[in-house]
Amino acid sequence: MTRVGKCVLAGLVVLFGPLVACGMQEAAPPDQGLVAMLGYVPEEIVGLDPGRITVRFVDYAALSAAEGIAPLRALGDLDLLMGTIPPAALLGRIVMGPEAMPYLWQSAGRMGEVVGFEWLLHVDRSLEFGSPPDPGLLLEGQFSEAQVGVALEERGFSVSDVAEIPVWHRFDDRTISLAAREPADPFGGHIGAAARVTFLGDALANARSWSTIETIIASYQGQTPSLAHEPPHRALARAVTSSDGYLIQAVFIEEDALRGAGGRVETATVGEGTEAVLPPFTLAVLADRHHAGDEQVQLIGLAYDDVLTAQTASAILAQRVQSFRSPENAPEVLAATLGAEVTGSVIEAPEEGLAIAWVEARYTLPTPRIDPETGQFIVGGQLYREWMHAIMRREFSPLW
DSSP: OOHHHHHHHHHHHHHHSTTTOOTTOOOOOOOOHHHHHGGGSBHHHHHTSTTSEEEEEEEHHHHHHHTTOHHHHHTTOHHHHHHHSOHIIIIITOSSOOTTGGGHHHHTTTHHHHHSSOHHHHEEEEEEESOTTSOEEEEEEOOOHHHHHHHHHHTTOEEEEETTEEEEEESSTTOBOGGGOOTTOTTTGGGTBOEEEEEETTEEEEESSHHHHHHHHHHHTTSSOBGGGSHHHHHHHHHHOOSSSEEEEEEEEOGGGGOBTTBSOSOEEETTTEEEOOOOOSOEEEEEEEEGGGEEEEEEEEEESSHHHHHHHHHHHHHHHHHOEETTEEEEEHHHHHTOEEEEEEEEETTTTEEEEEEEEEEEOOSSSBOTTTOOBOOSOHHHHHHHHHHHTTOOGGGO
């Protein structure tokens, strides 16, 4: 594209794009990314890490489409993309992305040389699971195996076969070398970590030990169970998946990871003077969706063994979410501040033998998307962000 053409396109995006309205959103295809990517995640590895936020999923292609910038991203011109769109429009909505997230913007333009692809242009989805010292990372998008292989080998990676699949690798298991730090390497490069990188169909997989990458490969080949076969994860993933709008991000959380410092509360105030106990659940999912007209849909799903328990939990959880106050700003009732309508229901998942207590909070982002007081871009998914920040501080009382 000529310089004049770039300037014209940049002007059109600024005038008519995500900074002023979202009327240019594309028709959304059915969400398939999350359900499919769970097929790469070994059930046995996640099972070894109880009490954690076990799976962290982000769809960058969906975020770009929701903000109306997918055509600009598809041009493949990184300078144009970064010069036209504020970082908040691309990454500011993401609350709990992969470890590489803080380095994506500053490393843009260097990743091609370092790993053979540019995250902002070529990564459509990421799914990270487990925790240090050996998290697993899965990427789906537009990659060239040849380019990735050349880039890694030029940086000293070796290549070996596991189950007839090439794996690029460096360092002993879980080793960290500060001398080898390279923030533009999303495979643990920000700490100079050991890496095992391989292509599994259209996906890239990364781990920091041979045992983990071998188990990921075995899950991909169907030799060991994955989370796509584990009932609670599968049922909740299907529940947050829809053909309406865009699934931007989701996390799966074990109940122990949600408790406050004092552990599970045995009673909680719901409404005025009514006490109720949230039944213990098997697994929780929190998800952030973006629908037409800048409608935000923030979701919580809890997996139960029977419909009656799920109905009880749904009613309690909806009341708690409706009245939840930000721990950082106690007088502020978040749902009321954002004008969110909170509803509870039950989704039956007979194939998995489960019932899901389901709570939705729906509200609309303001238009235009520029805060008149600060001049800053208003990031979507604000309620979801507040929920996740409270969870990270173990202060999200609706799920205690």
